[in-house]
Amino acid sequence: MRPILVTGALGQIGAELVPALQERYGVERVVASDLRPCAPAIGLYERLDCTEPQMIADVIRRYDIGRVYHLAALLSAVAEARPQDAWNVNMGGLRNLLEAARRFGCQLFFPSSIAAFGPSTPRRRTPQVTIQRPITIYGVSKLAGELLCDYYFNRFGVDVRGLRLPGLVSAGAAPGGGTTDYAVEMFHAAVRGERYACFLSANTRLDMMYMPDAISAIIELMEADAAPLRYRNAYNVTAMSITPVELVVEIRKHAPQFVVDFRVDPLRQSIADSWPQSLDANAAREDWRFAPSFDLAAMTADMFARLSAKIAAPKDDGLESETPHADARID
Numbered sequence: 001m002r003p004i005l006v007t008g009a010l011g012q013i014g015a016e017l018v019p020a021l022q023e024r025y026g027v028e029r030v031v032a033s034d035l036r037p038c039a040p041a042i043g044l045y046e047r048l049d050c051t052e053p054q055m056i057a058d059v060i061r062r063y064d065i066g067r068v069y070h071l072a073a074l075l076s077a078v079a080e081a082r083p084q085d086a087w088n089v090n091m092g093g094l095r096n097l098l099e100a101a102r103r104f105g106c107q108l109f110f111p112s113s114i115a116a117f118g119p120s121t122p123r124r125r126t127p128q129v130t131i132q133r134p135i136t137i138y139g140v141s142k143l144a145g146e147l148l149c150d151y152y153f154n155r156f157g158v159d160v161r162g163l164r165l166p167g168l169v170s171a172g173a174a175p176g177g178g179t180t181d182y183a184v185e186m187f188h189a190a191v192r193g194e195r196y197a198c199f200l201s202a203n204t205r206l207d208m209m210y211m212p213d214a215i216s217a218i219i220e221l222m223e224a225d226a227a228p229l230r231y232r233n234a235y236n237v238t239a240m241s242i243t244p245v246e247l248v249v250e251i252r253k254h255a256p257q258f259v260v261d262f263r264v265d266p267l268r269q270s271i272a273d274s275w276p277q278s279l280d281a282n283a284a285r286e287d288w289r290f291a292p293s294f295d296l297a298a299m300t301a302d303m304f305a306r307l308s309a310k311i312a313a314p315k316d317d318g319l320e321s322e323t324p325h326a327d328a329r330i331d
């Protein structure tokens with residue numbers, strides 16, 4: 001197998017996907033890349049701006065890359081604050097990676113999102129194939145991305161595969177400015193014994209998945225036999241459909257004193273209200289045996305164990321900062 005390139009590798013998903021790929025295929029076969037300077041001890045690393053086609057071509061040629069996990073993007077809340085940048089990075093970057101995949105014969109992974117749906121989509125048991133009229137620039141870029149990936153598969157035979165990921169919960173790198181970040185923030189506050197102000201209303205129901213399940217799904221989809229794949233871009237995947245108040249109830253089993261205030265952020269609330277409440281992931285189960293391991297209780301127990309260990313560890317241990325990216329906040 002030719003080496004692997006990961007774009008946006010210093011983000012929430014990349015921070016866990018890169019080590020998983022290194023473990024599976026070997027450290028010397030995985031090239032991590034991102035806009036930012038290299039993190040210590042990540043293995044092979046290139047500073048790579050996905051809006052620069054020449055930089056992409058140079059890296060792919062230099063390492064003889066055969067598979068790309070294209071994670072670089074601006075997430076929902078950041079994208080809404082900077083819509084022109086979001087279009088340039090999310091669509092321009094994807095187009096550049098698809099072109100490179102066509103030229104150099106690479107397999108490509110594209111992460112779509114529940115944001116690719118909109119308010120006219122059926123919100124419960126949202127089907128694999130349904131109405132998609134997103135109202136956010138992030139959702140528009142994800143839906144257009146799904147269509148562009150389908151085009152490159154049908155027109156040029158590029159082996160591009162994708163998932164519609166729900167909100168991801170992770171004990172690793174901080175989230176990058178998404179609408180479901182409240183879940184990760186709640187865990188951090190609870191483990192530290194702090195009070196938390198939730199930016200979504202108590203009963204906002206959304207799909208979520210624990211990061212280890214997302215990493216397994218991404219790797220399994222890319223390794224799956226191509227023949228049974230009915231949907232290239234992109235498969236619905238989910239592990240739980242939860243509200244902030246349901247998460248608080250579960251967290252209180254580990255931190256009984258945990259207190260949450262609800263201070264709704266109108267922008268992120270309106271984004272959440274336009275998204276599905278529970279995806280139908282049957283196509284993924286049938287076509288490539290998608291099977292997440294973590295439900296809400298298992299995820300909460302694991303998050304507590306991992307975050308408690310992290311907080312107890314010495315400060316200079318090389319672990320990622322728990323503060324969200326500086327550009328992730330919107331006021």
Ligand SMILES: NC(=O)c1ccc[n+]([C@@H]2O[C@H](COP(=O)([O-])OP(=O)(O)OC[C@H]3O[C@@H](n4cnc5c(N)ncnc54)[C@H](O)[C@@H]3O)[C@@H](O)[C@H]2O)c1
Nearest residue numbers: 008010011012013035049050072073111113165167168176
């Ligand atoms: N985290 C989630 O809950 C979630 C859910 C659905 C879909 N996704 C998708 O998965 C992908 C990765 O998400 P994430 O949570 O790791 O995001 P993140 O914001 O944590 O990381 C994105 C990374 O992309 C990098 N980046 C931004 N612009 C770039 C550019 N021009 N060139 C190269 N790198 C650039 C950033 O520096 C950052 O490290 C994104 O496409 C996102 O839309 C994420």
